[in-house]
Amino acid sequence: GAGVSQSPSNKVTEKGKDVELRCDPISGHTALYWYRQSLGQGLEFLIYFQGNSAPDKSGLPSDRFSAERTGGSVSTLTIQRTQQEDSAVYLCASSRLTSLRGNEQFFGPGTRLTVL
């Protein structure tokens, strides 16, 4: 079956512009996560969705970052007034809902964002 997909694969933007990154999770996965990976670094958690609600937004670095999920499926991460330090690969992951707190997360290919 289809895995997690993300678009665009690459995005180059100018400082101060807004960008939207899209994630299509695996069908039937109710949990969706956004992470950020800077060059040569580990993955940094941004936000978690369960269905359309976001019970954990603790990783969003500033109020310039927001995300939404509609229909329990596609999610969009929006970065307003982009800064050079926002340059990174933005990864989306999805997982099934289970009774356990932790369960396997499947990652998308990421969107490489470059802010000039």
Add this chain to the structure above:
Amino acid sequence: GENVEQHPSTLSVQEGDSAVIKCTYSDSASNYFPWYKQELGKRPQLIIDIRSNVGEKKDQRIAVTLNKTAKHFSLHITETQPEDSAVYFCAASPRRALTFGSGTRLQVQP
């Protein structure tokens, strides 16, 4: 919040040798510990995971051990092959989101 430390940052071994990567975590509520492999320019792929009610898990050449008392878990790769070369990340989950270690770049020399 959770904090995960991972060591070493780089590891070079000869083909056929074993490789061990170690992680520690801080939040005793963490109960799920996955390991991901990331090849250059690719997405992270889960290679093995362990839950807190288990002390060890093996899958062919890969094994993970967990010491809940010490808040310590390790990845063991035996009979390494050149295709094992990649960056490996450990993670811990006290809630749903994962907290990742900083990664270990493993290079297997043929």
